[in-house]
Amino acid sequence: MDLLELFTYGFIQHAILAALLMSVACGIIGTYIVARRMVFISGGITHASFGGVGIGYFLGFPPLAGAAVVAVLAALTTENLTRRKVLRNDSIIAILWSLGMAIGIIFVYLSPGYAPNLMSFLFGSIITVTSMDLWLMLALALTVTAIFILFYKPILYVSFDEQFARIRGIPVMFINYLLIVLVALTIVLSIRTAGIILVLSVLTIPQNISNLFTNRFSHIMIGSVIIGFFASILGLILSYYLDIPSGATIIFTLVILYLAARLIKVVIFGRWK
Amino acid sequence: MKAPVVSIKNMDFSYQKNLVLSDVSLSVFERDFIGIIGPNGGGKTTLVKAILGLLKPQKGTVDHSLEKSEIGYLPQGNQVDENFPITVREVIASGLEHGLKIEFWKAKAKQLKVEEALERVGMEALRSRPIGELSGGEFQRTLLARAIISSPKLLVLDEPDTHVDNQFETELYSLLKELNESMTILLVSHDIGTISPYIKTIACVNRDLHYHTSNEISEEQLKVYNCPIEIITHGTVPHRVIKEHIHN
Numbered sequence: 001m002d003l004l005e006l007f008t009y010g011f012i013q014h015a016i017l018a019a020l021l022m023s024v025a026c027g028i029i030g031t032y033i034v035a036r037r038m039v040f041i042s043g044g045i046t047h048a049s050f051g052g053v054g055i056g057y058f059l060g061f062p063p064l065a066g067a068a069v070v071a072v073l074a075a076l077t078t079e080n081l082t083r084r085k086v087l088r089n090d091s092i093i094a095i096l097w098s099l100g101m102a103i104g105i106i107f108v109y110l111s112p113g114y115a116p117n118l119m120s121f122l123f124g125s126i127i128t129v130t131s132m133d134l135w136l137m138l139a140l141a142l143t144v145t146a147i148f149i150l151f152y153k154p155i156l157y158v159s160f161d162e163q164f165a166r167i168r169g170i171p172v173m174f175i176n177y178l179l180i181v182l183v184a185l186t187i188v189l190s191i192r193t194a195g196i197i198l199v200l201s202v203l204t205i206p207q208n209i210s211n212l213f214t215n216r217f218s219h220i221m222i223g224s225v226i227i228g229f230f231a232s233i234l235g236l237i238l239s240y241y242l243d244i245p246s247g248a249t250i251i252f253t254l255v256i257l258y259l260a261a262r263l264i265k266v267v268i269f270g271r272w273k
Numbered sequence: 274m275k276a277p278v279v280s281i282k283n284m285d286f287s288y289q290k291n292l293v294l295s296d297v298s299l300s301v302f303e304r305d306f307i308g309i310i311g312p313n314g315g316g317k318t319t320l321v322k323a324i325l326g327l328l329k330p331q332k333g334t335v336d337h338s339l340e341k342s343e344i345g346y347l348p349q350g351n352q353v354d355e356n357f358p359i360t361v362r363e364v365i366a367s368g369l370e371h372g373l374k375i376e377f378w379k380a381k382a383k384q385l386k387v388e389e390a391l392e393r394v395g396m397e398a399l400r401s402r403p404i405g406e407l408s409g410g411e412f413q414r415t416l417l418a419r420a421i422i423s424s425p426k427l428l429v430l431d432e433p434d435t436h437v438d439n440q441f442e443t444e445l446y447s448l449l450k451e452l453n454e455s456m457t458i459l460l461v462s463h464d465i466g467t468i469s470p471y472i473k474t475i476a477c478v479n480r481d482l483h484y485h486t487s488n489e490i491s492e493e494q495l496k497v498y499n500c501p502i503e504i505i506t507h508g509t510v511p512h513r514v515i516k517e518h519i520h521n
Contacts, residue, residue: 035357035358037354151373153366153367153370154370154373156359156363156367157367157370159357160353160354160357160359160364160367161348161352161353161367163322163327163346163348163352164346164348164353164367164419165367165370166327167325167326167327167341167344167346168341168342168367168368168370168371168372169341169342169371169372170370170371170372170373171372171373174373175373211358214358215358215360215403215405215406216358216359216360216403217358217359217363220358
């Protein structure tokens with residue numbers, strides 16, 4: 001089939017829009033996550049949210065709404081317990097990570113009948129996004145972009161040196177909690193397209209590709225949005241022609257792009273790092 | 274007599290059950306230049322963080338007559354991520370930020386101040402460099418510029434001479450001497466030999482604090498030094514030996 005003809009399909013147009021909105025939100029939030037070394041925290045939030053999916057199935061409300069509530073709770077709990085030094089940070093993450101998955105599995109098991117979309121939550125399904133999903137993703141992408149434009153400097157300064165920011169009277173706690181909530185919401189809305197198991201790569205691989213060529217926070221953000229979108233579209237097309245799952249194909253594309261970028265860097269700049 | 278800029282009274286500080294500072298009192302006056310010395314783990318950084326309001330003491334009080342924006346701070350190098358994606362200019366500009374304001378208009382005035390601070394520490398050529406590509410000394414210069422850019426009334430420096438070459442060390446201390454004309458300075462160091470010619474007074478911190486007013490040199494007391502720190506002197510640099518502490 002012709003490539004242009006492919007783009008006339010409604011579900012493909014939806015998928016392209018979803019890819020764009022996801023790339024914007026994940027490009028920006030992912031840069032924050034990578035720069036602050038919060039990848040593991042994000043992994044914890046992602047997997048904990050599966051508990052919400054399970055509860056949603058069991059009680060009969062949209063699983064994604066359940067995931068959003070649980071993800072935000074997990075994010076706030078992690079941040080709070082880490083600040084108060086109740087437990088070691090990585091232990092808190094591990095506990096919430098597996099607890100969320102356990103709750104999810106139990107409730108899915110208890111739910112009557114077969115959970116038809118379960119796989120799409122685990123591995124994502126960009127070609128089945130609904131208009132409702134797109135509106136939610138649009139709202140999130142706009143919110144994230146607006147907050148990073150308005151508060152770019154305070155966010156950057158808090159991320160770089162929290163203590164110094166506190167001495168300068170920047171509301172460090174407010175920024176930390178605001179951002180961890182945005183991280184949770186970005187993860188949940190990306191679950192729809194990339195899936196619980198794969199979402200982490202959308203938040204880290206584009207950033208690491210950009211970071212090979214620039215060391216500026218703002219440039220990494222913009223680069224990640226572009227790379228994320230490009231990889232999603234390319235992955236989408238490949239998955240269509242090869243008839244393989246879209247989420248996994250997008251991740252594969254990202255990893256191959258990363259390796260290609262490293263190679264380009266060696267060839268052009270003559271250095272590996 | 275003028276009121277102190279910072280006044281610490283009978284302060285105790287502990288991390289969990291580990292008492293780090295015990296019954297510490299110190300008054301810092303305008304245009305003081307105090308060298309805070311002591312062994313590693315003696316509580317120097319803890320004292321400084323209590324002064325900055327980053328740590329709350331379990332007992333005693335820390336009062337100051339300063340606004341937060343009137344304090345400049347250079348943290349120990351290992352407290353920040355040296356590979357964070359941020360440029361020299363951005364780091365220095367962060368020293369001007371205050372509160373959570375959305376400002377688009379003051380940009381020009383800020384840029385001028387950043388240029389001024391860059392020049393002061395000799396980093397003009399590296400202004401757009403990401404900090405991950407700086408040497409240890411260049412990174413310290415950047416942090417110093419960030420600390421002084423707001424022309425603070427109180428300047429707190431936690432080991433600014435780590436990873437710094439001899440040439441910048443001399444530049445650093447003569448710059449501090451110049452800044453001391455208008456700023457009160459607290460300088461944490463484990464190397465009394467180097468800072469001695471520049472500071473006015475010394476606070477010895479090793480769980481408790483002993484304050485020495487200037488020019489206490491006594492040959493006989495060379496051996497006796499109850500604040501166990503390394504005494505390093507470079508060639509002909511004059512050094513200062515301090516009177517013995519009285520422990521009960």
